[in-house]
Amino acid sequence: MRTHKKRVIVIFLVILCIGLQGISVFASDYVTLKYGSRGNDVVNLQKWLISKGYLNDSADGIYGPLTEKAIIKFQIASHITVDGIAGKQTQSTLYQQPVSRGASTSRSDYATNLYWLSRIIHAESEAEPYKGKLAVGNVILNRVNSNEFPSTVKGVIFEYYKGIPQFSPVAEGTIYTTPSQTSIQAAKDVLNGDLGIKYATYFFNPDKAKGSWIVQNKTYMTRIGNHVFYQ
Incomplete structure (x- = not known):
């Protein structure tokens, strides 16, 4: 019985880890992202913007005009510096907000x-x-x-x-x-x-x-x- 419970716990933890790989909650180092940026960091940023209702697009890893506008909307709503650039302030604010906008x-x-x-x-x-x-x-x-x-x-x-x-x-x-x-x-x-x-x-x-x-x-x-x- 105990062995079965341990297996269930292990399986749950594995599934949880896999799910969290899609969207990182916190980043130890904030890489400044702006128009023209590409890569996994942009994908992560876009997923968070989508989850909070600021971006109506796919997470394609390309920081284009739609992503820039989404960042500006988020910055305005969060009362932080509005420049369309996802720097440390913007990313830390975005990643530390657990509740989506109603x-x-x-x-x-x-x-x-x-x-x-x-x-x-x-x-x-x-x-x-x-x-x-x-x-x-x-x-x-x-x-x-x-x-x-x-x-x-x-x-x-x-x-x-x-x-x-x-x-x-x-x-x-x-x-x-x-x-x-x-x-x-x-x-x-x-x-x-x-x-x-x-x-x-x-x-x-x-x-x-x-x-x-x-x-x-x-x-x-x-x-x-x-x-x-x-x-």
Whole structure:
């Protein structure tokens, strides 16, 4: 009887080990993976992305555009640096999350983020080029992923500093204006990983505001349409 139990335990352990070979839970050394990377490390990464609902593709071992977008989505959802690269921070966060995203929660969060992001994009950049709309949306998400600002899209938009809203549409009430289809699409693109402009967390229209504090304390990045962007 004891011999039989031992055989059962041994067989169970063998099966468990074989199953774990498919997806490594932890890696002792994190090899930075990015667009163009290939191999077993990419396969492992893709399997985890698939298991958590971020990648709707096969684990082919090729770090292409779909894998890059999946990584960006994961980084946005995890509030970590968003760069489309699976470095140590991204991999350790991904491999140490045992619970997959719930479908209903994911849909609810996405709908809420889309609702507010499309409205701030519309209110701030209705007359701006599409690239400018994407950039405004990215400023919001870059703030969400920064430790210096609130951790949600709505929280960032409605943040106050010394009793003053950080975004003028909140003070003016235009944040509640129904957004155009173009603004909604821009919000969708941003939420789906279109970085537009990386790292920028501030912007303003120099024809309407001096932005003295931003100019003196932040690093200028670029100008798109009527807006200048700073990091």
